[in-house]
Amino acid sequence: MTEISIIGAGVAGLTTAKALLDRGAKVRLFERGDGVGPHACSWWAGGMLAPFCEGESAEEPVVRLGTEAAAWWHNATGGVSHNGTLVVTAARDQSDLRRFARRTSDFVDVDVAEIARLEPDLEGRFSKGLFFGSEAHLTPRVALASLRQGLLDAGVVIEQAEVDPQTLTGPVVDARGYTARDALPQLRGVKGEMAMLHCPDITLSRPVRLLHPRIPLYVVPRGNGIFMLGATMIESASGPNVTARSLLELLSAAYALNPAFGEAEVIEIGVDNRPAFPDNLPRITREGDILRVNGLFRHGFLLAPAMARMVAEILLDNATPEVMHERAA
Numbered sequence: 001m002t003e004i005s006i007i008g009a010g011v012a013g014l015t016t017a018k019a020l021l022d023r024g025a026k027v028r029l030f031e032r033g034d035g036v037g038p039h040a041c042s043w044w045a046g047g048m049l050a051p052f053c054e055g056e057s058a059e060e061p062v063v064r065l066g067t068e069a070a071a072w073w074h075n076a077t078g079g080v081s082h083n084g085t086l087v088v089t090a091a092r093d094q095s096d097l098r099r100f101a102r103r104t105s106d107f108v109d110v111d112v113a114e115i116a117r118l119e120p121d122l123e124g125r126f127s128k129g130l131f132f133g134s135e136a137h138l139t140p141r142v143a144l145a146s147l148r149q150g151l152l153d154a155g156v157v158i159e160q161a162e163v164d165p166q167t168l169t170g171p172v173v174d175a176r177g178y179t180a181r182d183a184l185p186q187l188r189g190v191k192g193e194m195a196m197l198h199c200p201d202i203t204l205s206r207p208v209r210l211l212h213p214r215i216p217l218y219v220v221p222r223g224n225g226i227f228m229l230g231a232t233m234i235e236s237a238s239g240p241n242v243t244a245r246s247l248l249e250l251l252s253a254a255y256a257l258n259p260a261f262g263e264a265e266v267i268e269i270g271v272d273n274r275p276a277f278p279d280n281l282p283r284i285t286r287e288g289d290i291l292r293v294n295g296l297f298r299h300g301f302l303l304a305p306a307m308a309r310m311v312a313e314i315l316l317d318n319a320t321p322e323v324m325h326e327r328a329a
Contacts, residue, residue, distance in 0.1 A: 002170045057103075
């Protein structure tokens with residue numbers, strides 16, 4: 001079989017390589033950065049495998065395709081925590097919780113006692129919530145490193161080089177993310193900002209989403225008292241740094257979740273541009289021998305497995321790419 005070249009070793013490129021390799025294809029990866037690191041948008045991800053929660057604002061394909069993610073990552077890398085997602089809100093914002101419930105599925109209502117059972121450190125802080133028991137989460141940096149090492153162990157060559165897809169021969173998968181805007185003019189960057197806190201006084205077993213009037217917050221436990229806070233969505237591809245306003249909003253919302261976060265140590269802040277098309281849905285497009293997979297927006301780890309599967313089906317089975325559509329108004 002002809003070797004398939006993949007440009008980009010972020011979450012889209014690595015999952016595509018794994019999907020093709022599992023189908024018996026010979027693949028080669030090109031990555032401009034050195035290994036798994038902050039040069040990749042997926043380095044800054046939350047790692048929530050939460051398709052039903054995402055259905056609150058995302059289109060139907062995100063929910064449907066996202067249901068493949070947890071099992072795929074478990075089989076490919078392990079390290080997936082299947083503890084569900086807890087959604088809560090302050091008493092004054094109960095209308096936001098009702099709206100969230102109307103737009104999602106696969107959850108149960110929980111009261112103050114059930115919230116305390118699920119997360120003892122939130123006892124008495126919230127009277128109502130929603131529990132999405134089938135959802136999961138992972139640690140993105142660990143998952144990416146594991147996936148990359150598995151490919152190397154299988155004999156896949158990962159070459160550190162910045163290459164133009166047009167200069168390669170044979171089948172090419174362009175998985176460059178926001179860098180591919182030279183070939184995908186509709187692609188835009190949506191700035192996402194995050195913070196990592198060390199707060200050993202708090203224990204959480206699962207991602208907790210706090211519905212908030214200004215900035216909805218999610219807190220994802222990383223273990224050993226480490227928590228990831230996210231996430232902003234700013235329609236701007238400029239600025240490599242987190243804004244003071246965004247950091248204040250993230251920390252204020254975390255304090256509202258549990259005041260103990262006020263004593264946390266901020267150990268890292270980060271930002272990157274998430275590639276998105278105007279409808280915020282991913283696309284697989286073809287130009288001769290070049291197949292472009294892009295536009296995963298804020299759903300990189302959630303949608304990458306399904307997109308990788310579809311790329312393999314297109315290249316190896318001559319399947320037709322799915323055309324995804326926005327939700328009807």
